[in-house]
Amino acid sequence: MDELALLARSDGPVTRGRLRRDLTALGLTDGDLVMFHTRLSALGYVAGGPGTVIGALADVVGERGTLMVTCGWNDAPPYDFTDWPQAWQDALRAEHPAYDPDLSEADHSFGRLPEALRRRPGAVRSRHPDASFAALGAAATELMADHPWDDPHGPGSPLARLVAMGGRVLLLGAPLDSLTLLHHAEALADAPGKRFVDYEQPVMVDGERVWRRFHDIDSEDGAFDYSAVVPEGQWPFEVIARDMIAAGLGSHGLVGAAESHLFEAGDVVEFGVAWIERKLRPAAPDS
Template identity: 30%
Template sequence: MTEALSRAEVTAQLRRLGVKRGGVLLVHTSFRAVRPIEGGPSGLIDALREAVGPDGTLVMPSWTELDDEPFDALTTPTARDLGVVAQTFWRGPGVRRSDHFHAFAAEGPQAAVVTADPLPLPPHIPASPVGRVHDLDGQVLLLGVGHDANTTLHLAELMAGVPYRTPSYCTVLENGRATRVDYGENNHCCARFALADDWLRVRGLQTEGRVGQAHSRLSRARDIVRVALEYLSMDPLLFLHPVDAGCEECDQARQSVGAAPFIRNTG
């Protein structure tokens, strides 16, 4: 059985990877890949806090999968696929959480800036938590996950004006009444986000190393967006699997090309 790493050892790994003290750090993580760590998920969060320091801001995804229920930042659970670290983080004292379905959670001096925007539709427009991390020149840390989990690439898609939108919806409270909001989202399987590995590596814009037991990646959000925009300008459908690949999600995104993006309330 692998011996659990101490929080101090994990903090040292994060600093060797290049986590900036005093910066903004957006973290996507799989604790299953990272463990064992002293203190479990809370121990990992403490190590991340120590790595960014008291002047740094820690950010994690915190959206829900309960699209038929109005979101409550104080009680609504995070989506299961975000994992136990994200679920633990937003419940911590002093952590702010966006007050909308596509929430992120943040702690630190820039937390209010990151989480202040109203419901972003689609979820990762510039006026969203991911967009604010980009504005603040934050870093993106992928702990035991690949770029398929990297929401900053969805921001790049929207900034590039990709032409696909698939139907999505959420439920909000309007005048005390649950109201369904339909919108188009730049959604697909995200597997081809893995292309960003080579794009960033060849330019020396991604550092990689072990954090806990997991292979991890670190880049500036602005570098991720800048490089992705370069490639998307040549092929806006680059992140979609080819037609003959048998990917239902990417096929659905391709079929939406040419349709007008939409946002509407259906009551």
């Protein structure tokens, strides 16, 4: 979309000051710990791009607040490289660079904001290569410390700490299915048929590049088979989030030109776990 179209849709340039006002009206406030997801184009023409958005968020949460994003690793080796011809595998194992929290780019599919935030002076990124997060602000180090190698969306993860520390989740024009925190709900939910993946990626251990095996819920194809409870063509997280909104959770409004949502992290996980267990557990037999 060209700049003129963006300007027209958003009723003029979206400036840092305008973002501050809109975010405050939505309910974000000083001292907040907030994980955010952004579709930048939905906001309209943002004067200054990602830096303006991060700056406005930082202005609103202040020095006591913290911003958090999901990063992943854009150049991670493919999960299925172990199915490649042996010579190809050997070449990859010999020379694929190890994950570096300071240098490895955030997954491009998450948009421009995660990469922009994790490169900010003072930002802290978690050690897990595939499920890495980054944070900037007062609680950044505490949030990112000792990210579990296995079950990286479960207990002890940055997502778990976000909930424990009373954090919030902000969708700035991002689709409802981008609500990464629901992976934490999947990790916690007690329902049959939970799907897991095992994969290998290179990391640095005591200054040496090593290949490590990881175990996690299947966050790519889905931790559960939702086909019986989610209409065809819809995404499970979108359906859960819409049910959450229908139940009255969160605040909702425009930021720039974008429909945006602000949720309490604890509410998202509590609702998500209950939804998964209610929908996917087999009905108890009549006594």
